[in-house]
Amino acid sequence: MTREKTTFTPLRSVLYMPSSNERALEKAKSLACDGLILDLEDAVAPDAKPPAREAAAAAAASGDYGRRTVAIRVNGIGTEWHDDDIVAASQAGPAAIVVPKVGSAAEVQQLVAAMEQAGAPDHTRLWAMIETPGAILDVLAIAHASERLGAFVLGTNDLVKELYAEHVPGRAPILPSLHTVLLAGRAAGIAVIDGVYNDVKDTEGFLAECDQGRQMGFDGKTLIHPGQVEGANAAFAPSDQAVEDARGLIAAFEDGRGAGVVTYNGKMVENLHVESARRTLDIHEAIQAL
Structure with missing residues (x-):
């Protein structure tokens, strides 16, 4: 059954911030992004993950980020950090917990059960990263796996790698996958957030990809640099x-x-x-x- 959103939450610009970087967490309080993903995964070195976990949980629970949607990205299922990440993130009560490489409806149910066992409040949603061929092929079942699932986040870098494809302007190699995730997300009534643009110096290419994402129907775009916030906000807002x-x-x-x-x-x-x-x-x- 389709789930209707009761309140629209803008997610035009959702910025990844490394939780191991205290200055980055402080800077994020002044940025005009709609959302923040406090990262414990790719942006954090293995030996820095435990203190980064504490910092992310403290930041998410602080209330210092105003109207921004604050999420925590944990390390993936099966990693040595995942279980502790889920517990800490759930107890911090962010708007969402982002999990990389979610591949099946069963994994969604496993994640939701772990969040609830750890005491995640009702408002903390699960955001599933879709970034593998298997997830694309099973994405409708994933979308309907739990009422706590609030968004799909495209992991386009990993998807390109898994497909043995190439990063090209216009993203032709992955357009069928992007459309498939959008179809499933809209069928389930959840948000769908586009993947990152890697070249922070290529403003023209970034803005073109933002326009493409808006035209396709994405709610917004994940970002890797504060300089991308303004462009994403403008692109995904009605003129x-x-x-x-x-x-x-x-x-x-x-x-x-x-x-x-x-x-x-x-x-x-x-x-x-x-x-x-x-x-x-x-x-x-x-x-x-x-």
């Missing part, structure tokens, strides 16, 4: 023209109710157009509320 058109379309529909065919700017208006316009306004109002 002023889109907001104006949404308001005009809804007004025309309401004014023409019962009059047969309703048009706006010369185009026929149906219920599906009104629903899209209302979603545009929901996104705009949620962003303005930030």
Whole structure:
């Protein structure tokens, strides 16, 4: 059954921050990103993982990050750090716990059971990283595996590696996989967040990929550098023209109710157009509320 979101939460820009870097955690308090992923996995060296775990849990529980959606990315299932990560993250109570390389519905259920056993509050959701061929092929079952699942996060670097593909402008080698994850996420009513762009100096390429992600239907993009925040925020927000058109379309529909065919700017208006316009306004109002 599709789960309806009760409140729209902007996730235009979701920035990975290494939890082993105290200065990075402090800097994150002033960044305009919608979300933060306090990382215990790739960005943290093995010998730094225990203190990073403590720092991430303290940061997530602190309340110092304001309206930002704060998540903790734990180390993957089967690693020596995973169980302790899950316990610490669950007890800290962030908005979400991000788990890499989730590959099946059974793993989702295993993760949710571990979170609940560790005392994760109801508001702490599971965000599953989808980054392997097996996960892509089983993604609809993963999407419906638990009500606690709140988002898919694309791990495009690992997916490209696993497919023996190449990173190319336009992402043609992985477009079928991206679409598949979007289909499953929308079918289950959860957020879907695009993968990272690796070249922090290539602003033009980054913005082009943001535009592509928005056009495809992603809620936002994961980021690896604070300099990418502004571009992602702009790309995944409705433009002023889109907001104006949404308001005009809804007004025309309401004014023409019962009059047969309703048009706006010369185009026929149906219920599906009104629903899209209302979603545009929901996104705009949620962003303005930030």
